Amino acid sequence: MGASKPLIDQVLADKAAGRLKARALAWPDKVKTIERLRDATELARQSMRARQTTRKGDAGN
Amino acid sequence: MREALVALNRLVDDGVVPRYAIGGAIGASFYIEAKATEDLDVLAPSAGLLLSLTPIYDALKVLGGVPEDEHIRIGGWKVQILPAYKPLVEEALAESVEVLYDGIPTRVLTAEHLCAINLDTGRPKDHYRVSLFIEAEAVDMPALEALLVRYQLQERTAKVLNWPEGDAHGRQQTLD
Numbered sequence: 016m017g018a019s020k021p022l023i024d025q026v027l028a029d030k031a032a033g034r035l036k037a038r039a040l041a042w043p044d045k046v047k048t049i050e051r052l053r054d055a056t057e058l059a060r061q062s063m064r065a066r067q068t069t070r071k072g073d074a075g076n
Numbered sequence: 077m078r079e080a081l082v083a084l085n086r087l088v089d090d091g092v093v094p095r096y097a098i099g100g101a102i103g104a105s106f107y108i109e110a111k112a113t114e115d116l117d118v119l120a121p122s123a124g125l126l127l128s129l130t131p132i133y134d135a136l137k138v139l140g141g142v143p144e145d146e147h148i149r150i151g152g153w154k155v156q157i158l159p160a161y162k163p164l165v166e167e168a169l170a171e172s173v174e175v176l177y178d179g180i181p182t183r184v185l186t187a188e189h190l191c192a193i194n195l196d197t198g199r200p201k202d203h204y205r206v207s208l209f210i211e212a213e214a215v216d217m218p219a220l221e222a223l224l225v226r227y228q229l230q231e232r233t234a235k236v237l238n239w240p241e242g243d244a245h246g247r248q249q250t251l252d
Contacts, residue, residue, distance in 0.1 A: 038107065038175070042175070043077070043178045045110035046105060049102070
């Protein structure tokens with residue numbers, strides 16, 4: 016086991032590095048999904064604010 | 077996101093901060109499924125920052141950032157700079173990993189540190205996020221448990237619904 020430990024450690028390190036690289040490749044698409052959700056939420060908020068402003072205006076007439 | 081990361085890297089190049097790392101929900105999205113957030117949480121060393129974040133925000137304004145409450149908006153993101161205000165967070169920043177985001181170098185907290193910080197913060201959504209890491213098998217449980225022991229956070233796992241049976245030392249609970 017002693018002689019093969021450095022080899023096992025290297026294999027594990029390579030596996031971890033590979034996982035990290037794969038995650039980094041997938042990350043931008045995940046962030047773009049979050050950005051789309053963020054932008055859609057902001058549009059919805061702006062729309063609600065505009066409707067509330069219109070209703071307040073109508074109530075004052 | 078690219079714009080925000082380029083600006084943050086400029087802070088490092090210009091010596092405004094020695095380094096930074098992405099945490100929070102965006103940091104978590106590196107490891108698990110994307111969840112909605114509006115904030116980009118950025119950890120930076122606390123030296124000089126506990127009193128005032130003004131130098132950082134001033135530098136980001138020069139790079140095109142727009143102040144918004146306690147955030148600064150860059151590239152559509154509300155960037156919040158969080159000084160590494162306690163030993164767990166300092167360690168998280170020191171052990172953050174360098175990765176490429178669409179070719180741009182940046183740093184992200186490890187899954188274990190993200191979970192430990194979530195457990196330390198302790199809101200329902202933090203416990204939920206830890207459960208997502210566990211469900212996705214995206215966190216090294218022995219490494220996380222070692223962190224929890226080191227920072228005395230073992231009790232916090234009780235509110236994580238899918239925390240594995242057994243205590244932080246791996247002992248199975250027995251029914252007597």
